[in-house]
Amino acid sequence: MNKKKIYSDYKEKIITLKKYNKLYYNDNNPQVSDDQYDTLKKNILALEDKYTFLKSKDSPSTVVGFKPSKNFKKIPHRIPMLSLGNAFGENDLINFEKKILNFLSKDKSYELLYSAEPKIDGISASLNYKNGSFKQGLSRGDGKEGEDITANLATINDIPKKINFGDFPEEIDIRGEVFIQNSDFENLKDKFANPRNAASGSLRQKNPEDTKKIPLKFIAYTFGYEKGLKVTNQFNFLKQLDKWGFKTNSLNKSIKGIKNLIINYNDVEKKRADLDFDIDGIVYKINEFSLQKRLGNVANAPRWAIAHKFSSNKAISKIIDIDIQIGRTGALTPVAKIKPINIGGVLVSNATLHNEDEINRKDIRIGDTVTVERAGDVIPHILSVDLKKRSKKSSRFIFPSNCPSCGSKTIKEFNKITKKIDAVRRCSSEGYNCDKISIEKLKHFVSKEAFNIDGFGKKIVEGFWNLKLLKFPQDIFKLDYKKIEKLEGWGKLSVQNLKYSINQKKNISLERLIYSLGIRHIGLENAKLLSKHFISFSKFKSLSKQTDYEEMLNIDGIGETQVNSIKSFFSNETNLSVLNELEKVLVVKNAIQNSNDGLLKNKTFLVTGKLNGISRAEVKSLIEENSGKTVSSVSKKLNYLIIGDKPTKKKVDNAKQLKVNIIEQAEFLKMLNKTS
Numbered sequence: 001m002n003k004k005k006i007y008s009d010y011k012e013k014i015i016t017l018k019k020y021n022k023l024y025y026n027d028n029n030p031q032v033s034d035d036q037y038d039t040l041k042k043n044i045l046a047l048e049d050k051y052t053f054l055k056s057k058d059s060p061s062t063v064v065g066f067k068p069s070k071n072f073k074k075i076p077h078r079i080p081m082l083s084l085g086n087a088f089g090e091n092d093l094i095n096f097e098k099k100i101l102n103f104l105s106k107d108k109s110y111e112l113l114y115s116a117e118p119k120i121d122g123i124s125a126s127l128n129y130k131n132g133s134f135k136q137g138l139s140r141g142d143g144k145e146g147e148d149i150t151a152n153l154a155t156i157n158d159i160p161k162k163i164n165f166g167d168f169p170e171e172i173d174i175r176g177e178v179f180i181q182n183s184d185f186e187n188l189k190d191k192f193a194n195p196r197n198a199a200s201g202s203l204r205q206k207n208p209e210d211t212k213k214i215p216l217k218f219i220a221y222t223f224g225y226e227k228g229l230k231v232t233n234q235f236n237f238l239k240q241l242d243k244w245g246f247k248t249n250s251l252n253k254s255i256k257g258i259k260n261l262i263i264n265y266n267d268v269e270k271k272r273a274d275l276d277f278d279i280d281g282i283v284y285k286i287n288e289f290s291l292q293k294r295l296g297n298v299a300n301a302p303r304w305a306i307a308h309k310f311s312s313n314k315a316i317s318k319i320i321d322i323d324i325q326i327g328r329t330g331a332l333t334p335v336a337k338i339k340p341i342n343i344g345g346v347l348v349s350n351a352t353l354h355n356e357d358e359i360n361r362k363d364i365r366i367g368d369t370v371t372v373e374r375a376g377d378v379i380p381h382i383l384s385v386d387l388k389k390r391s392k393k394s395s396r397f398i399f400p401s402n403c404p405s406c407g408s409k410t411i412k413e414f415n416k417i418t419k420k421i422d423a424v425r426r427c428s429s430e431g432y433n434c435d436k437i438s439i440e441k442l443k444h445f446v447s448k449e450a451f452n453i454d455g456f457g458k459k460i461v462e463g464f465w466n467l468k469l470l471k472f473p474q475d476i477f478k479l480d481y482k483k484i485e486k487l488e489g490w491g492k493l494s495v496q497n498l499k500y501s502i503n504q505k506k507n508i509s510l511e512r513l514i515y516s517l518g519i520r521h522i523g524l525e526n527a528k529l530l531s532k533h534f535i536s537f538s539k540f541k542s543l544s545k546q547t548d549y550e551e552m553l554n555i556d557g558i559g560e561t562q563v564n565s566i567k568s569f570f571s572n573e574t575n576l577s578v579l580n581e582l583e584k585v586l587v588v589k590n591a592i593q594n595s596n597d598g599l600l601k602n603k604t605f606l607v608t609g610k611l612n613g614i615s616r617a618e619v620k621s622l623i624e625e626n627s628g629k630t631v632s633s634v635s636k637k638l639n640y641l642i643i644g645d646k647p648t649k650k651k652v653d654n655a656k657q658l659k660v661n662i663i664e665q666a667e668f669l670k671m672l673n674k675t676s
Helices: 003-026 034-050 090-103 195-203 208-212 234-244 258-274 289-295 356-362 435-445 458-466 473-478 481-485 492-504 510-516 524-534 537-541 546-552 560-570 573-585 616-625 649-657 665-671
Strands: 074-076 085-087 113-120 123-130 133-139 145-147 171-180 216-227 253-256 279-286 305-309 314-326 332-343 346-352 369-373 381-385 507-509 587-589 604-608 640-643 661-664
Touching (some): 090 289, 090 305, 123 216, 133 145, 195 208, 195 216, 216 234, 279 289, 314 435, 332 369, 356 381, 435 473, 481 492, 507 510, 524 537, 537 573, 546 560, 604 649, 640 649, 649 661, 661 665
Parallel strands (some): 085 305, 604 640
Antiparallel strands (some): 074 145, 113 279, 123 133, 332 346, 369 381
16 A cells, blocks of 8 residues: 555545544534444554554544534633543553553552442533632533533532632642433423433533523543642542532442453443443543652553453443234334433433244343443444343233234245244234334335325324324325425425425336335335236236136246235225225336346446435336346446435445446436436
C-alpha cells in the first residue's frame, strides 16, 4: 500500500469518526453501535501507531467528544475532561498493568490497588462548588470546553445545592454522570431512542422548566479542579462523596490483581439485569492519587485509568412475559418480553424465541434470568438460561394449542420435502377469519414490494383497523376520508395526500397484485412467474379446476408446495370475495411478455442508494422487461451500477476497482428512451 493510499484511508476514517462524534455528542442520535465506534477508533489509533506521518487535529488521540453547541455559552474546563482507553478482555488489562509498572519502575510482585467503578451510560457533567455552594455546571463538550447548562443541572434533585460539611473543599469541580433510570424511561420511550438520548436531550433544553419535568439522576465519581481536598485516594474520595450528599454507585469496589478484576467484572455483568440504569463496562482507576499524579496523562487519556467494556452484543436480562405473535401466514412466533437492557447502544426490550421447539429445547420460562444476544442487525434472541437463578415456583411454558386471536386449533404441518414435522406451529384458520392474520395480511398488502402506498405504513393499518375503518384489502380504496379528517393527528392536507397516494396505486401490475395477496410460499419471484403464466387478472381470478392447478406444475420455479398454497387460498370463500371486490376498484395491467431482444439485452445491473420517484422493484421490472438482468453484488459480470442518493460506498469503490460503468438514474432511463 503506497503512502497516498494510506493517508486517504486514514483521512476517510477520521471524517467518519468526526461524523459519529457529532451524531453521538451533539445530535443525541447515534447511528452505529458502541462496538462499531470502538473498532473505528482502534483502527485509527493503530494506523497512527504504525505510520508516524499520519496526524490529524480530529484524531481520537487528541479529541474528546465534540465541540459544544452554539445554543449554550462555552466555558473552558480548568482541568480537561479526558476520555478513557478501552479494554475488551483479560489480555488488555494485563498489558495496561504492565505499562503502569514499567512507568513506575516496579517489578511484577508490586500489587496495585484499583478502584473498580461501573461505567454508567449517561451524560458527563462537571459541577463547580465554592464554599459549599453549587455555582456552575458544564457539559463535557470537547473535553477542553463545555456548555454552561447550570440552570438545567440545578433542576436535578440528586445534585446538592449547598453542602454544610467542614471537610468539604473550599472549591472543587465534582464530576459525574447524568442519566435516566430504565423504569422512568418507559414513559419517554416514544420520544427518545434510549435512556442516554433522553438524558442528553433533556439536559440541553433551552427552558429549564422543560428539563425539570424529566426524572434525571446524577451519580458522582471523580473531580477536576480542587482547592483544599484532604483525601489521598479514589476509594476514600467516593466514601466522602456519599457523606457529602452525592449519590454514588453501590457496586464500587477496591480490588487488587487482574484475576480479581475479572471475577468482579463477570459478577457485575450478571447483575446488570437487576439494575435500573444502563452500564456498559467497569472503569478501573489506580487508587492512590499520588500514583495517579506520577503517571499523568497520555494525549487525551489518563495513564492511570481504563474502561473494561462489556460485550457489545450480549447482555443479561429477565423474562417478564412470553407473548405469542401471529403472522400473515398464521405462524405463531413466541417473543420474550424482557426487562429493557442496553446492548451495543440499543435498548432491547423484546427477544425472539423462534418457535415452540426452541423454547422446549432451552427450557425457557417466564421469570428466567437469560443471556440475550444481538449481533449486528440480527433480531435479539435468547442465548441461554441461568438455571441457578430460576425460582423454585417456576413452571414450564406451555405453547397454546388454540390460536390466541381467533381460538382456532393450532397445527404443525408435515413437510413432504424434509419428511419431518414443521417446527412452526400455525393457526389453522384460513383467509381473513383470524383478526391477527388479517392485520398482518393488510400490512403486507400495502408494503413496499406490494402496493407501496406512500404514507400508508404499518401503524396506519393498525390504527384504521382498531377504528373499524378497514377489514379487507378492498376497504383501502373505499375509505371514509371525512371521518379520517376528524381523527387526532390528521388534517385536510394529510388526508388529501393519503387519498392521492391510494388513487395513484389503483393501477397495478398483475405480479404485484398476486404478491400483495400474501399467499403462503408465494414471494415476489413466484408472483412474477405466475403473472407471466396467467397474463391477466381475470384468468388468475377464475382459477378453480384441478387441471388449472396441475398445469401450474409445468411452470419452471413453481413446485407442489406453491401449488398447494394457491389451491388452499382459492378454496376459501372470503379470499374469492376479496378478489372479486378488488377487480371492481383496480385497473390490473396484464403481464408483459419479456422480449428476448430488448434494449438492455445481455446487460446486467445493480442498484445502490435511494432513487427519485421510482422504487428498486420497479427498476428491476423495467430491466427484465427490456431483456436485461439484475444481480445482487458487484463483480466482473456487472455491467452497470445505478447509483441514487446515499449509495453504499463499498459497492461504489468495488465498481470503480473493477471498472464497472457507474450511472445515475437519469442515464439509466435514457437507455430506455425514458425521462425521469
